[in-house]
Every structure is written in C-alpha cells, then in structure tokens.
Amino acid sequence: MTDKQKQYLLGYLGYYAGVPDGIWGRLSGEATRAFQAGFGLEPDGVFGPATEKRILAVIGSGEQPVEKKAEEAPGWWREIRYFTRAEFRCPCAACGGFPAEPAESLVRLADQVRxxxxxxxxxxxxVRCPEHNKAVGGVWNSYHLAGKALDFRIQGRSAAEVLAFVRTLPVHYAYAIDERYVHMDTE
Ligand SMILES: [Zn+2]
Ligand SMILES: [Zn+2]
Known part of the structure; x- marks a missing residue:
C-alpha cells in the first residue's frame, strides 16, 4: 500500500483532512494515531502492516470506533434531554474529539433553548481543539476551546428569533453568525 493510498483510506474514515498527495507528514501521522486509538491498536502513529490490515477490515465491515471517553462522561448528562455529548465533539478526529469537556452550564442552556x-x-x-479552531477561523481565545461555546440553529427559526430568546437566559455572550446560526457561550 502506498502512502497516498493510506491517506485516502484515513481520509475516507474522516481521520485525514489533507490532500492525499503521498507526502507523509505530521497530519498523516496524527491521523494514523487517531485511527489506531479508535480501533484498539497501539497509537504509535506508524502506519505498518497491522494498521493496514485493521483499516481494510474496518472499511469492509463498517465497524465504528470505540468512544474511549464515553464512560467518563459526567453524570449530569443523564439530565440532558435533547443533546448527546457526541454532538459537542471537535470534528477533526486528530484531537480525539474532547480536548475539553462541554461545560455543564452551556449544555443546560442549550437544552433550555431546544x-x-x-x-x-x-x-x-x-468543543474545538486549537488546530480546528484555527482552521475554522476562530479567535485565539475562543470559548469553544474551553467547551464553553456552542454554534447551532433551531430548525425552522431564524437566528434573530433564536437570539431573542437566548438573550433572556444567563449566557455570557451570544450573537448571530448568519441568518440561521447562533453562537452562545457561558462562563
Ligand atoms: Zn480537534
Ligand atoms: Zn461559536
């Protein structure tokens, strides 16, 4: 298997966000590490025969990665009606999804809005890791980095309508990102 093929497979599973160019750099190593951690391999970042065999099996079977931290989720999540912890995860895979825990105050507010x-x-x-925050153009001290911010929309409602209600709640700051999406954060 060539490095380019490896990048394609890691990309297919959402671990590699770069262009599959056959140049094996830091992103490729991190994607490999994240894949290994998700599928029970030693996360050494080296894409050897064991990783090759495993990734082909995973793609063939559609097996899902182990949510390693799922059982570590704080107990108050049981009181949350409308959201799952996974909905707050950083999507870039390389960071594991939860470089910070979603703040209880934020999730409870989101539940109230819903x-x-x-x-x-x-x-x-x-939640955003510094790399993902940078990639989406977030400010360096974004509340997303600390798990204290959520961007979302409410189906069938405009950002202005949602914002009008959000601002009646004890949020730290809230604004309309565009016509539909609202950012809100908490202390
Ligand atoms: Zn991330
Ligand atoms: Zn935001």
Whole structure:
C-alpha cells in the first residue's frame, strides 16, 4: 500500500483532512494515531502492516470506533434531554474529539433553548481543539476551546428569533453568525 493510498483510506474514515498527495507528514501521522486509538491498536502513529490490515477490515465491515471517553462522561448528562455529548465533539478526529469537556452550564442552556422552541436544535460547532479552531477561523481565545461555546440553529427559526430568546437566559455572550446560526457561550 502506498502512502497516498493510506491517506485516502484515513481520509475516507474522516481521520485525514489533507490532500492525499503521498507526502507523509505530521497530519498523516496524527491521523494514523487517531485511527489506531479508535480501533484498539497501539497509537504509535506508524502506519505498518497491522494498521493496514485493521483499516481494510474496518472499511469492509463498517465497524465504528470505540468512544474511549464515553464512560467518563459526567453524570449530569443523564439530565440532558435533547443533546448527546457526541454532538459537542471537535470534528477533526486528530484531537480525539474532547480536548475539553462541554461545560455543564452551556449544555443546560442549550437544552433550555431546544425545549423552548420545540423543534430540532442542530449544532455546528461545540468543543474545538486549537488546530480546528484555527482552521475554522476562530479567535485565539475562543470559548469553544474551553467547551464553553456552542454554534447551532433551531430548525425552522431564524437566528434573530433564536437570539431573542437566548438573550433572556444567563449566557455570557451570544450573537448571530448568519441568518440561521447562533453562537452562545457561558462562563
Ligand atoms: Zn480537534
Ligand atoms: Zn461559536
């Protein structure tokens, strides 16, 4: 298997976000490490025969990665009606999804907003690692880095409508990202 093929396979599973160019750099190593950690291999970042065999089996079977931290989720999540911890994860895979835990105050507020509107809440960004935050153009001290911010929309509602309600709650800061999406954060 060539390095380019390895990058394609890691990309297919969402671990490699770069261009599959056959140049094996830091991103490729991190993607390999994240894949290995998710599928029970020693996460050494080296794409050897064992990793090759494993990734082909995973793609063939559609097996899902182990949510290693799922059992570590704080107990208050059981009181959250509308959101799962996974919806707050950093999507870039290389960081493992939870470089910070979603803040309880934030998740409870999100639940309240969802309850108020009685329509699906669709998160677009919760926790971010510094790399992902940079990639999406977030400010260096973004509340997303600390798990204290959520970007989301409410199905069928405008950002202005959602914001009007969000601002009645004890949020630290909230604003409309565009016509539909709202950013809110908590201390
Ligand atoms: Zn990340
Ligand atoms: Zn935001």
């Amino acid at each position: 309850e108020h509107f009685g329509a699906p809440a669709l998160p677009s960004s919760g």
